[in-house]
Amino acid sequence: MSEPAFKLMIPGPVSVSAEVLKAISQPVVPHYGANFIKFYKETIDLLKQVFQTKQDLFLLVGSGTAGIDACVGSCLAAGEKIIVGSNGFFGDRLIWIAEGNGLQVIPIRSPLGEVLNPQDFLDVVNENPDAKAILVVHLETSTTIINPIEQIAKIARDHDLLMIVDAVSSVGGIPLAFDDWGLDLVATSINKCLGAPPGLSPVAVSDRAWQSIDKLPAKKHGWYSDLKTWRKYATDWADWHPTPVTMPVNNIAALNVALHQLIEEGIENRHHRYRHLATILRKGLAAINMPPMTPENLLNPVITAAYGPEGTSTSKIVNYLAKRHQIIISGGLGALKEKTFRIGHMSPVVTEEDIHLVVDALSQFPN
Numbered sequence: 001m002s003e004p005a006f007k008l009m010i011p012g013p014v015s016v017s018a019e020v021l022k023a024i025s026q027p028v029v030p031h032y033g034a035n036f037i038k039f040y041k042e043t044i045d046l047l048k049q050v051f052q053t054k055q056d057l058f059l060l061v062g063s064g065t066a067g068i069d070a071c072v073g074s075c076l077a078a079g080e081k082i083i084v085g086s087n088g089f090f091g092d093r094l095i096w097i098a099e100g101n102g103l104q105v106i107p108i109r110s111p112l113g114e115v116l117n118p119q120d121f122l123d124v125v126n127e128n129p130d131a132k133a134i135l136v137v138h139l140e141t142s143t144t145i146i147n148p149i150e151q152i153a154k155i156a157r158d159h160d161l162l163m164i165v166d167a168v169s170s171v172g173g174i175p176l177a178f179d180d181w182g183l184d185l186v187a188t189s190i191n192k193c194l195g196a197p198p199g200l201s202p203v204a205v206s207d208r209a210w211q212s213i214d215k216l217p218a219k220k221h222g223w224y225s226d227l228k229t230w231r232k233y234a235t236d237w238a239d240w241h242p243t244p245v246t247m248p249v250n251n252i253a254a255l256n257v258a259l260h261q262l263i264e265e266g267i268e269n270r271h272h273r274y275r276h277l278a279t280i281l282r283k284g285l286a287a288i289n290m291p292p293m294t295p296e297n298l299l300n301p302v303i304t305a306a307y308g309p310e311g312t313s314t315s316k317i318v319n320y321l322a323k324r325h326q327i328i329i330s331g332g333l334g335a336l337k338e339k340t341f342r343i344g345h346m347s348p349v350v351t352e353e354d355i356h357l358v359v360d361a362l363s364q365f366p367n
């Protein structure tokens with residue numbers, strides 16, 4: 001396949017490696033039978049390594065939101081209380097997802113650009129002993145803030161609440177330890193830090209989550225996005241057809257290669273490499289007077305947001321880079337629209353040279 005005529009540096013979807021592209025263009029195979037089972041199981045096992053779990057993991061078909069919706073809708077009954085943290089666009093979306101599933105939402109907010117405060121969760125949990133779960137974004141992609149989900153999960157565990165995490169933009173790029181942190185339901189997407197094309201949402205489910213789900217009264221959360229459906233096929237049809245639906249086999253083949261590349265590089269090595277890129281980028285941005293949005297202690301290894309020159313709408317910067325330098329970056333989201341721009345460096349194929357190219361192009365922005 002020819003090189004794209006542009007450089008993709010948005011926070012997903014990301015550019016993928018040549019080997020991953022090759023894998024997706026292989027002949028289509030059936031989504032069942034011995035051959036499929038072998039590479040499907042292997043893909044699930046590789047994902048479990050990345051999530052750091054020995055518990056259940058399913059590969060749902062759809063974008064990251066499909067996985068989050070399945071987690072939220074499968075583990076609580078309509079009318080039950082859920083505590084939802086929000087410090088940005090995607091946190092707000094979690095509130096809509098919970099409301100869309102008929103849940104009673106107790107929001108906890110932090111100002112844009114600040115991390116969610118575990119103490120706020122402790123207070124709200126104590127005030128709401130009937131709450132059943134906590135739902136939080138790990139990496140709030142709109143502001144680049146990484147929330148302290150390990151600490152929040154401890155509060156959930158201590159008070160017997162389920163801990164549900166939107167880890168769409170974090171898994172594979174920054175540390176997340178599903179078992180050690182005591183997480184219960186975590187969904188991600190394969191087209192961000194995992195370095196594969198869009199189309200699948202891996203979802204991890206703890207034994208504790210299953211105990212809670214299995215105690216729920218018969219509930220009506222459809223069928224396709226009910227995690228019990230995915231468990232049923234993974235067990236009852238394990239030996240020939242482990243999923244309830246036709247799977248995008250080529251995307252799984254691509255994901256399989258992307259995961260092998262991640263494991264080969266080493267998960268921690270990959271994290272360090274991204275962090276190094278972020279450090280270079282932040283220095284470069286500061287030097288051209290486009291300062292990163294967050295202070296150094298809130299450095300995000302996989303995505304950097306920055307302010308443009310005083311009084312400039314950041315869509316102008318985004319358009320300038322696309323038109324003049326063929327580099328695609330993102331604008332601000334939600335309340336940060338026109339205020340910030342965002343550069344994704346969560347793709348395994350992003351190099352130091354790419355970071356210098358972006359900074360160089362930005363430095364030429366005619367203000």
Ligand SMILES: Cc1ncc(COP(=O)(O)O)c(C=O)c1O
Pocket residue numbers: 011012063064065066090137139140141142166167168169189
């Ligand atoms: C933190 C976060 N959650 C959810 C989503 C939505 O993911 P998707 O578009 O794959 O459904 C995104 C997308 O960027 C995200 O960054």
